[in-house]
Amino acid sequence: MVFIREIDAAQVAKSVMILFAVLMFRNIIANIIIKALKKLSGKYNLKNIVLVLDSIEKPLVNFFTYTGLYFALIILPFNADINIFLNRVYRTFVIITITQGLLKIISAYAEELNNQYLNKEEKTERTQMSKTVFPLLAKLIKAIIIIIAVAAIAVEFNFEQLSSILAGLGIGGAALALASQDLIKNFFGGFVILADKSFSVGDWIKVDSFEGTVEELGLRSTKIRTIDKELVTVPNSRFADRELINFSARANRRVNFTVGAVYGTSSESLKAAISKIKEMLDQNPMVKNDSALVKLDKFGASSLDIVVQYLTTTDYTEFMAIKNDINFKIIDIFNEEKISFAFPSMSVYMEK
The missing domain is CATH 1.20.58 (Methane Monooxygenase Hydroxylase; Chain G, domain 1)
Structure with missing residues (x-):
């Protein structure tokens, strides 16, 4: 030719x-x-x-x-x-x-x-x-x-x-369907996430052991940026059969901890410290109104335990900054009332 x-x-x-x-x-x-x-x-x-x-x-x-x-x-x-x-x-x-x-x-x-x-x-x-x-x-x-x-x-x-090619593919359709099961599950998992509004891009979530900010929601998988700045790719099908926590969906984040004062602290000093901590929390603009709780909770093994609870913002960076500021103010209040912080200790009595 x-x-x-x-x-x-x-x-x-x-x-x-x-x-x-x-x-x-x-x-x-x-x-x-x-x-x-x-x-x-x-x-x-x-x-x-x-x-x-x-x-x-x-x-x-x-x-x-x-x-x-x-x-x-x-x-x-x-x-x-x-x-x-x-x-x-x-x-x-x-x-x-x-x-x-x-x-x-x-x-x-x-x-x-x-x-x-x-x-x-x-x-x-x-x-x-x-x-x-x-x-x-x-x-x-x-x-x-x-x-x-x-x-x-x-x-x-x-x-x-x-x-002819499509007809040939039809012969191996069963094998193709079995091989693409996970892909189809992940594909429809993405639409389930959108329909349920479980989370959106930018939300802070936790699924299994992965916790972080959602950076991207794709057709097959979702990308999560962890606190350590690691990028984790999670198949969308995993969100359908596992527990999911969306921290961004809550209006406030709760802080709950115990402060221990040494035995021997006078009741007047404890009452004054509790009152000052409560007043400090009520006046803090980053603490939700009427959410602060400061009480003498119990007599611990080596301390007088004061429980401190309050609600604040959900943003992690702001949340940690607020906690840092409040904790230092509690230290200042204890120092003003001349109260010592307790630590685990044991008294040993020896007989002659």
């Missing part, structure tokens, strides 16, 4: 010149088009169009490259079969370019919408859910676009062959 007919130097030169011109001017042409469209969108106040134009700049350059290469090749005197093949390859690259552009547009819009909600000071339920839904929805739309693109490319290279 003859793939190419007689060719002369003029055809080769013309082909090389087209290819050279496209490679030289593709970026310039793309920039001119993008700038012209941006100027037009600015004139009519179309802000969303600018985001689209920024996303398609690279795919546009690729389109000019593929188009230039295609025109450079079809000038050459290939036979009919090769020309048909070149047409199919060119259309395939056009599909890839369009797919690339759509994926970039979706990524840009998802990031823009997510940033808008991240910048909001108020953390409403809608805001939290939006931060979770936008990335997940973007991934789902991307997956659909890729599937459509693959199907379109398969159609370009003979639909009958695609039907």
Whole structure:
């Protein structure tokens, strides 16, 4: 079979010149088009169009490259079969370019919408859910676009062959279903999380032995950043059959501890210390109103135990800062009342 007919130097030169011109001017042409469209969108106040134009700049350059290469090749005197093949390859690259552009547009819009909600000071339920839904929805739309693109490319290279391949896959469908059980469970687990509103991106949660901030909710797994800054990837199916604690869902965080005073402390000093601690907690703006409880709880083995309870913010960093401040103030109050802190001790009596 003859793939190419007689060719002369003029055809080769013309082909090389087209290819050279496209490679030289593709970026310039793309920039001119993008700038012209941006100027037009600015004139009519179309802000969303600018985001689209920024996303398609690279795919546009690729389109000019593929188009230039295609025109450079079809000038050459290939036979009919090769020309048909070149047409199919060119259309395939056009599909890839369009797919690339759509994926970039979706990524840009998802990031823009997510940033808008991240910048909001108020953390409403809608805001939290939006931060979770936008990335997940973007991934789902991307997956659909890729599937459509693959199907379109398969159609370009003979639909009958695609039907045969799908029929062959049907024979091994049972094995494929068994192999993808976990994947399907994780996929639907992500939608269960959204439906139940168990948690959102940014929430502090604990599942099994993992505790931290939810950074990303994907189609297959959820990423959690622990206190030690480790990134843990948890399959979504695990949230369906295990206990989940969402610390961010609570309105306040409870602090509960016991302070021990040495035996021998006078009741007047204890009462004064308890009263001052209670007053200090009531006046603290970071402690919830009417949540403070300070009482002489019990007579311990080596101390007079004073129980201290109060409610404060759920943010971990603020929570630790508030606890730190209150604990130092309790030390100051004990020092003012000349009360010593008790520690585990034992008295030994020896008989002669």
